[in-house]
Amino acid sequence: MINLTSIQYFYQTQMETLTKSVGKKEGKSLVRSQMELQSNEGDQSVGISNDVETLKSKKRKAAITWYIFLLPSFLGILLFMVYPIVESFRLSFFQSNGTIEKFIGIRNFEQVLTSKTFWNTVWNTFFIGFFQIMITIPLGFVFASLINSVRKGQNFFKVIYFLPNVTSIVAAAMIFQFVLHPEMGVVNYALDSLGLPTSTWFSDPSTSKWGVILLAVWHWIGFVIIICLANLQAISPELYEAAKIDGASGIQQWLFITIPNMSGTFAFLLITGWIGGLQRFNEVYVLGGPNGSPARSIQTMGAFIYERGFTGFEFGIASAATYIMFVIILIFTFINLKVSKMKL
């Protein structure tokens, strides 16, 4: 009886609010169910006629509608993401040229993990990624701070610095081949004018990685600046005012107020930068082909996978290398999260 009373109370309050907010039609149907509820009070059972829409069923129907809208994209993800991921895992245990397959257990993993070429690509990937991040984030932050300090033309600088980021990396890589051309490139011309030694850049294994780093820094720095600027503008001005009253200099404000308040942004840039850096493929493919010329000096893990899978028809090896790369990225991102204390 207590339960029934509480249900009655619930319906009453619902009815009142709904008749007020939704309108008469819906309100009437609820009144009807309320009446039925009262009339059945004698035999202690609750009966709701079939043609009545309850709030619950309405909610359920509304929810289904949204699931239906989600369905096409979900199917897309199933077909083009989940299926290839699972299929690639299966393939990593087979020797496969695309049609003819032979199960070989974990031999593909053994081959990749014992391949000096693969570990060379891991080294290249980390080397390029490390210097890209270590140069871009501090430099981008300094530029963002400078842009944030200027009174006029902030938007102009934002656009100018962000432009490289909207350029296609493939086109940028092609242009960089000319920028770093041994004889006709502007970089060597500038170095020569300053009396500094020039380099053959992409024709020398010891400098080609630095060519890629230069390109990567140039391309990514606009993004870093925009993200840093967003954070800089979100730091409360009151903090700076208080610091000024306490007699803090501009540098002290930057060191003790700005930088600590940027930690979340730095962590975000560090993690996304590393994930992007470890997946590097497009620019090194344009600059050095699938085998990272010269002498595999700029071949990344992604290029290794492409070389074995799509030029040599070794889909099993390529799939195994993909999973090894996935594990490397997973472990490294986990370490990054711990180091940067970023909350997921």
Add this chain to the structure above:
Amino acid sequence: MLSLKRSFLLLSFALLVAAVLVGCSSNDGASNNVSEGNNNPESEGSGGEGEWEGQSISVQLIGDFTMEASTDPITGEKTKGLEVLKEEFESQHPGATVEFIIMPWEGYTEKTQAMITSGEADVYQMPGIADFAAQGVVEPLQSYIEEDDEFDLDKFIDKQVDGWKALGPDSDELQIYGLPFLGDARFITYDKQLFDEWGVEYLSDYPTMEEVAEKAKQMTGKNPVTGEQNYGIWFRGDWSSAFTLINLAEGQNGRWGTGFAWDEIEFEFDSPEMVSGLEWLLEMQEYAPEGLVSDQGNEKWLTQDNNIGIVLNQGPGDTIMPAYAQGLGDRIGIAQEFKNDENQGGMFAGSPITMAKDSENKELAWEWMKFATSDVMQQYVFEEANAMPSIKSVKTWDSYAEVENLMAPTLEAMSTPWTPRYPWASSQPRFILTSEVEAALTGKRSAQEAVEKAQKESTEWLENRN
């Protein structure tokens, strides 16, 4: 109100699903972009009346083919589209329908793999024939050739049929799986004007390594006429450098190795001929502009301001039409690559056409293959698509006579390559050898160490593969 809203949402969803389904469905029976420009109602859908009624084939082509007439961006000349071939073939085969699927060279291997796995086309242009024949997805052609009285393999330029022979999944004897469709060749090119300015005699038709080295040395330095810095030689130090090196070994009666099937292949990458070949390349690097390991330094080649005397390992696609487009048709000379005592040497290249094993209209597909290697289509390929034909009758065409000084040595090169083709040309050994040539050219290793490392890594790869 609510039901109207719901109906609207459901209708939107139904439209979305319909759009997705239409987008993902095959083009069977529907007119699509590849058959655009075809105004002949008889050839639509199920085909018209005639001997080949209701039969249709899809033909995959790679490269600079277009369905409709277009203007060449380099020469400015109008070129005809594939629609003229479609009309011709369909009028020769009443009732038949042919459709084209054109793809770019970029990533053609994986695209062909995807297409052939899903049975998208009946006839394929297939440079990677050895890999696909081994998968058992292409039809052997010997029986078609034998049963067809009209067809004669002698019409092809020498070596072209042999060059494309491949091994099937279970056979250990090379068979014909493809007909030569686009020709290609590798040769040495040189700038006659630079030779004249330096007072050096032109390269002979079949130069030796010594001759090339000597003339390259003579032409490096300040040009006596123009005063510009000239370089005697240039070659790609990356991508194709493995083939340049193999050709140097062939020129000294060496070879890459033996065998065709993976379990029979034995590499000879560390042979004395390979070592001396690589040492020769290292020496030649002294007479080349900087940057050849990253495909740089040759920016002025095939321009009026050219500063390079000799360029190794070139193909007709990069040379003949671009030379004429720049008005350098008479200035550029072609010499043969290094040949062995049997007059063989240089990479075999080009594209054959093959028939898919699961084609439903194999007779019509064969008819197309004959048509594609007939004078009509071969002439189209040469005149409209800037590609090399594969048949001997090219010499009788007017269009050949106009460019004969460059075409004659090209055809010569096409009839003297190393056959069968290098079976490892798109696999790991190619990349291993290329990387080691690069390592030697950039001073990381000596020639001897580089070829030994290439031999070791290639042999290990082969062992793991088998």
